[in-house]
Amino acid sequence: MRLVSVNRLQAGMKLGKKIYNDEGLVLLADGIELTDALIKRLARIDIGYIYIEDAITEDIVITGMLHDETRNQALKVIRSQFQDMSGASGITKGFYHLDKKFSKMMDSILEDMSSLEDPMIMLADMHTADNYLYVHSLNVCLYTLVLGIAHGYSKEELRVIGLGSLLHDIGKTQIPVKIIQKPGMLSDEEFRHMQAHTEIGYRILKDEPNIPLLAAHCALQHHERIDGSGYPRGLTGLQIHEYAKWLGIADSYDAMTSNRIYKKAMLPHQAVEALYVGSGTLYEQNQLELFRDRVAIYPLGLxxxxxxxxxxxxxxxxxxxxxxxxxxxxxxxxxxxxxxxxxxxxxxxxxxxxxxxxxxxxxxxxx
Incomplete structure (x- = not known):
């Protein structure tokens, strides 16, 4: 399989890897022959790069970090729970079902990842940009777990940081959709609304039975930066929990390598270079070094x-x-x-x- 920009696709090419929608369901199956109409559709739904079948690289097999069943079930749970919360009238209601469904899902994710001999951060599966929040939450969870495994965290520590990363953006369920999906630059007032998702997420999670308090702090601190330039509290250095620092790197990386309404996705090596600009100021240098060593900056098929x-x-x-x-x-x-x-x-x-x-x-x- 070869990785090709959607702008360079031609009718007659065959899709090498499935494309999913935001529910984790297959939108286009691998092996399908692309037509001009399908190529235009891919461009409309903000898919940047896809894998195509190619004679030179026909032996390349692209595998994900999760089994298809686990990934699809995870996205289904995230979508269902987040949509339920988006319809809530406020953030004071207890969401006591979160711990049961998300905790069970985390067990499945960790089981899949434990079967990988040497997990790495690979280019994520191709998804539509119908609702970036669901796919982003899962991607960031997987990337953070790769870093946690490489760092040497115990299974229980991985479970906590996994839940924190999976739920880090849960506060966005309470931000107006028109702000979340705005295609242009946010106004100062809109940006303040957006920043509030960290504190909202903390308030949602901190009293959840069986959701670790550290998971709530991941939601609160994932936009803090070690030089104090982050939000919501402008914390510095050791004031920021180690889990939140790992999460901040994974969150930024996935944002850069995902197609968004207002920007095209970077390739992995470009995103790593951008992150390194903040080495020692925004992110801990030793954490960035481990991240660099665990990410496939030149994806298979590139x-x-x-x-x-x-x-x-x-x-x-x-x-x-x-x-x-x-x-x-x-x-x-x-x-x-x-x-x-x-x-x-x-x-x-x-x-x-x-x-x-x-x-x-x-x-x-x-x-």
Whole structure:
């Protein structure tokens, strides 16, 4: 499978990986042949990149961190619960069903992830942007758990940080939809409303039976930054709980790599570079370093250009050195077609990735 911008799709190409809606249901099945009408539909629903079947990369299998059944059930629960709360008249009502459904779901998520030999943050499954909140909540949970596993947290600690990350944006259920889905820049007043989701989330979660209090603090603190520039309280350094710091990185990363109403998604390496701008000011340097080592910055199927001048597709990622993947070269330095062969950047240490294919199929320089 090859990762291709929707802007470069052509009729006759075949979809290599399923596309889901916000309920976790399959919108388009893998193997379907794309028509001009389907391509236009993909563009309308804000899908940025998709996987297509490709002869050069037909042996690449893209797997997720969760089984399809677990992912679909998780999105169903998130959607159902969040929609129920969006219709509530206020935030003082007790939502005592949260602990039962979300806790059970967390057990299923942790069971799936425990079966992974060396979990990494991969490019998320393709979803429509019908309701970003549901998919974002699950993605951030998975990314935070990957970081927690790599950091060495116990199963119970992972359960707590998992619930905190899954429910970190629950306060947004009480923010007007017109603000949540506004396509342009928020006014100062609208931004203040949006910022309130952290404190609202805390108030919703703090008295929930069997929802750990630390999960409520994750909702409260995930937008705090170590230099005091975050919100709602402008906390600094050690005043911010460690869980919330991990969550802040995962939350920012998913926001950058997701298609939104008002912006196109970044590719993983671009998002990592953007996060590193805040190293030591917004985010803890040691946490960013672990994050960098656990994210596949060059996703499987991505077209890249090497320092040799050759072009190829990422076909394998070594979790110990994710920034130096195996690339299947299909074009020489002058752009000439060559018999495909694999160049392992983990062994060819003098060769580096210098560019990635952008939406116009030109190469964007990697700094």
């Amino acid at each position: 077209t890249v250009k090497l320092s040799t001048g050759e072009s190829g597709v990422v076909v394998k990622i070594d979790p110990s050195i994710p920034h130096r993947p195996v690339v299947r070269v299909f074009a020489g330095p002058e752009g000439e077609t060559v018999i495909p062969f694999e160049r392992d950047l983990g062994r060819a240490l003098s060769v580096v990735i210098v560019g990635v294919s952008d939406e116009d199929q030109s190469m964007v320089k990697v700094t």
